[in-house]
Amino acid sequence: MDLTFRQLPRHIAIIMDGNGRWAKQKNKPRIWGHKAGATTVDIITKECSRLGIQQLTLYAFSHENWQRPKEEIDYLMTLLRRFLIKERKTIMENNIRFNTIGHIHRLPKTVIDELDKTKEMSAKNTGMTLCLALSYGGRMEIVDVVKKIAQRVAQGEIQIDDINEEMCSQSMYQPGMPDLDLLIRTGGEMRISNFLLWQLSYSELWITPTLWPDFNEQELHKALEDFEKRERRFGKVL
Ligand code: IPE
Ligand code: IPE
Ligand code: MG
Numbered sequence: 001m002d003l004t005f006r007q008l009p010r011h012i013a014i015i016m017d018g019n020g021r022w023a024k025q026k027n028k029p030r031i032w033g034h035k036a037g038a039t040t041v042d043i044i045t046k047e048c049s050r051l052g053i054q055q056l057t058l059y060a061f062s063h064e065n066w067q068r069p070k071e072e073i074d075y076l077m078t079l080l081r082r083f084l085i086k087e088r089k090t091i092m093e094n095n096i097r098f099n100t101i102g103h104i105h106r107l108p109k110t111v112i113d114e115l116d117k118t119k120e121m122s123a124k125n126t127g128m129t130l131c132l133a134l135s136y137g138g139r140m141e142i143v144d145v146v147k148k149i150a151q152r153v154a155q156g157e158i159q160i161d162d163i164n165e166e167m168c169s170q171s172m173y174q175p176g177m178p179d180l181d182l183l184i185r186t187g188g189e190m191r192i193s194n195f196l197l198w199q200l201s202y203s204e205l206w207i208t209p210t211l212w213p214d215f216n217e218q219e220l221h222k223a224l225e226d227f228e229k230r231e232r233r234f235g236k237v238l
Contacts, residue, residue: 007228009181013057015195018187018211031075036213038083042090045130047217049094055129055178059195063137077108084114095127101173102136138197145171182227186212204230
């Protein structure tokens with residue numbers, strides 16, 4: 001597949017939705033869809049890396065997803081652990097740097113250990129950043145930023161007037177995260193579901209009815225072909 005794009009997003013984020021519906025269509029339990037979805041993660045990670053995308057951020061488990069049935073959460077955690085072990089090969093072979101955003105401390109210890117191992121192992125890689133949003137909530141991230149900055153004010157380290165957008169960006173879970181250029185949501189829902197609220201401010205949006213386990217390189221290219229036609233004005237007159 002040798003496609004060239006005139007304008008590629010530097011940072012793509014994906015709300016990987018529709019695993020449950022995909023399984024239901026096949027009369028299988030929801031976890032079947034999650035398992036298939038993990039394969040899509042590997043395919044899309046490789047393709048984004050091959051295309052030279054700077055960062056890929058994937059919404060894997062939201063703060064609100066803790067409200068799902070215990071059996072589904074347990075399965076997702078087991079799947080995540082297995083995925084991390086398996087994905088290390090892809091990560092290392094493609095020079096990918098791995099990180100996470102979210103309340104990682106809420107995850108099972110066995111998962112945290114694998115996350116740490118993968119981060120450590122890939123820390124010196126210089127290619128694409130693969131960031132998994134886990135136990136992540138956009139509003140919670142903003143609350144955490146407010147707390148961090150308020151503490152600095154309380155300690156007399158900074159003045160209220162020193163607070164600006166740059167300082168807020170640098171206080172997010174991933175300081176220096178490149179601005180989001182393209183948000184993709186699979187599964188067709190026209191909503192943000194508490195993802196990257198701060199970072200989304202001028203991101204382009206691409207929502208496809210395709211369910212996450214059916215998403216593939218061709219589907220990604222459709223989003224990228226559309227992205228290259230977008231005129232990004234950032235409020236200005238061009
Ligand atoms: C997305 O698929 C995966 C997670 C939220 C972990 P869903 O499980 O939300 O699938 P649908 O939306 O019910 O089809
Ligand atoms: C968003 O999907 C979260 C992830 C993809 C991890 P959800 O399925 O949880 O979102 P809602 O409930 O449809 O908004
Ligand atoms: Mg869903």
